[in-house]
Amino acid sequence: MIDVIIVGAGPTGVVLAAELRLHGVDTLVLDREPEPPAHVRALGLHVRSIEILDQRGLLEDFLARGTKHPLGGFFAGITKPLPPGALDTAHGYVLGIPQPVVESLLTAHALRAGAEIRRGARLTGLTQDADGVTAELADGSTLRARHLVGCDGGRSTVRKLLGIPFPGEPSKVDTLLGELELTAPPEEITRIVTEVRRTQLRFGAGPLGDGRYRVVVPADEVAEDRSTPPTLDEFAAQLRATAGTDFGARNPSWLSRFGDATRLAERYRVDRVLLAGDAAHVHPPTGGQGLNLGLQDAVNLGWKLAATVNGWAPPTLLDTYGTERRPVARGVLDNTRAQMQLISTEPGPVAVRELLSELMDFEEVNRHLIGKVVAIDLRYDLGDDHPLVGRRLRDLQLKRSRLYELTRAGRGLLLDQTGALTASRWADRVDHVVDVGEQLAEPAVLLRPDGHVAWAGEDQGALDARLREWFGAPTP
Numbered sequence: 118m119i120d121v122i123i124v125g126a127g128p129t130g131v132v133l134a135a136e137l138r139l140h141g142v143d144t145l146v147l148d149r150e151p152e153p154p155a156h157v158r159a160l161g162l163h164v165r166s167i168e169i170l171d172q173r174g175l176l177e178d179f180l181a182r183g184t185k186h187p188l189g190g191f192f193a194g195i196t197k198p199l200p201p202g203a204l205d206t207a208h209g210y211v212l213g214i215p216q217p218v219v220e221s222l223l224t225a226h227a228l229r230a231g232a233e234i235r236r237g238a239r240l241t242g243l244t245q246d247a248d249g250v251t252a253e254l255a256d257g258s259t260l261r262a263r264h265l266v267g268c269d270g271g272r273s274t275v276r277k278l279l280g281i282p283f284p285g286e287p288s289k290v291d292t293l294l295g296e297l298e299l300t301a302p303p304e305e306i307t308r309i310v311t312e313v314r315r316t317q318l319r320f321g322a323g324p325l326g327d328g329r330y331r332v333v334v335p336a337d338e339v340a341e342d343r344s345t346p347p348t349l350d351e352f353a354a355q356l357r358a359t360a361g362t363d364f365g366a367r368n369p370s371w372l373s374r375f376g377d378a379t380r381l382a383e384r385y386r387v388d389r390v391l392l393a394g395d396a397a398h399v400h401p402p403t404g405g406q407g408l409n410l411g412l413q414d415a416v417n418l419g420w421k422l423a424a425t426v427n428g429w430a431p432p433t434l435l436d437t438y439g440t441e442r443r444p445v446a447r448g449v450l451d452n453t454r455a456q457m458q459l460i461s462t463e464p465g466p467v468a469v470r471e472l473l474s475e476l477m478d479f480e481e482v483n484r485h486l487i488g489k490v491v492a493i494d495l496r497y498d499l500g501d502d503h504p505l506v507g508r509r510l511r512d513l514q515l516k517r518s519r520l521y522e523l524t525r526a527g528r529g530l531l532l533d534q535t536g537a538l539t540a541s542r543w544a545d546r547v548d549h550v551v552d553v554g555e556q557l558a559e560p561a562v563l564l565r566p567d568g569h570v571a572w573a574g575e576d577q578g579a580l581d582a583r584l585r586e587w588f589g590a591p592t593p
């Protein structure tokens with residue numbers, strides 16, 4: 118029996134696979150498509166995801182393939198850059214990097230870690246019993262695993278098979294997206310795009326080089342089947358309707374459409390089966406958050422599911438995945454709902470946008486809104502009033518290394534200034550680092566494998582209680 122089957126080799130699925138492999142969990146990823154998608158959805162990564170890449174030793178490869186951009190300009194497209202150093206992070210930038218590149222780097226990481234990825238394998242059915250899950254594939258074969266995770270996107274088969282309700286709002290507007298050649302002179306394209314974007318923020322054209330552009334334009338209706346791409350004629354007609362010209366559009370490399378449905382799964386787990394990424398939540402792409410949210414789901418879930426498979430998880434550990442991550446997704450859904458209002462062309466929302474734009478001149482307001490999107494302000498409610506508990510710890514220069522260099526193996530970490538504490542009975546799960554240096558403002562901090570603080574203080578009894586809560590029973 119396989120330990121974990123992951124359905125979907127998108128960014129969420131492959132990150133989860135790599136996280137499970139850190140703990141030796143036997144992991145098989147299935148994807149219905151024979152090849153990874155070539156079309157580009159996400160264009161970049163936000164601060165918390167960049168920090169996670171650093172925590173797992175992947176950042177250099179991503180920096181080599183991406184471009185750093187200043188923070189700001191992505192809350193409803195309101196361009197108010199934040200000064201460098203305004204956010205409490207060592208990575209205060211947006212990393213521009215197309216989704217297919219992100220997926221190929223993350224897939225290579227999962228494969229190096231020992232995950233198996235099987236393409237052309239579509240899940241069609243599943244049943245579960247006391248010992249495991251049986252997955253049925255389209256070719257009639259079955260597979261057996263102890264757990265299964267649906268990372269199979271917004272139309273998740275796993276979610277539907279589990280019968281988990283997916284309440285929210287259906288799409289009200291569709292947008293066409295494509296990469297194609299525009300033969301009009303570049304100056305004319307820039308002039309018209311700038312002019313039209315004064316009132317229509319769902320339109321845009323960004324140059325890709327060699328006369329090619331990534332173009333977004335509102336569709337004239339909500340499609341019944343969004344998996345059917347628009348034709349070039351349809352795309353050009355929408356350009357003419359929005360911008361008064363189709364810019365001589367031709368030779369598309371791909372065309373697609375997306376909606377603004379906003380929905381959150383009612384549960385993230387039914388017994389041995391879980392959901393992560395778009396399978397658990399969908400929302401419009403405003404602010405560029407979906408891929409980031411899925412990646413962060415995977416890092417929250419990975420060590421908890423691994424602990425369950427490896428037999429040391431406290432009984433409540435796996436359920437903390439849903440109790441921690443559902444409220445985070447709800448917050449993202451709400452900020453995208455707000456952003457969709459703010460990019461509406463109706464006079465009321467336009468006036469609110471003007472007002473918000475003025476307010477964002479106050480750095481604190483700007484920081485607050487950007488903090489939501491880049492996901493470094495979030496705090497899991499771990500039932501402890503200490504201001505650090507539940508938050509992720511930013512990278513710090515410690516005496517002998519950087520903090521994030523100590524988190525590569527995805528183990529627990531006790532940072533201890535006091536030198537008087539011990540976690541030796543959890544030494545197989547938690548590393549203990551003493552003499553850390555003054556950058557750590559607390560006497561001691563216990564970090565979970567996802568980089569969030571589980572405890573801060575100096576009392577051994579309180580530390581033991583938290584070690585048991587997150588890392589299970591001590592070794593005898």
Ligand SMILES: Cc1cc2nc3c(=O)[nH]c(=O)nc-3n(C[C@H](O)[C@H](O)[C@H](O)COP(=O)(O)OP(=O)(O)OC[C@H]3O[C@@H](n4cnc5c(N)ncnc54)[C@H](O)[C@@H]3O)c2cc1C
Binds near residue numbers: 124147396407411
């Ligand atoms: C236009 C657009 C722009 C976006 N821009 C951004 C951005 O800038 N930043 C950002 O963070 N996010 C962005 N997003 C969102 C981002 O693309 C998604 O949130 C992200 O791809 C979700 O990853 P996932 O792995 O959860 O799901 P997916 O990427 O959808 O992957 C799901 C996988 O499951 C497979 N699958 C489905 N059903 C089955 C089955 N039955 N059996 C086997 N395999 C199956 C699919 O083939 C697919 O490979 C954007 C989205 C759109 C549409």
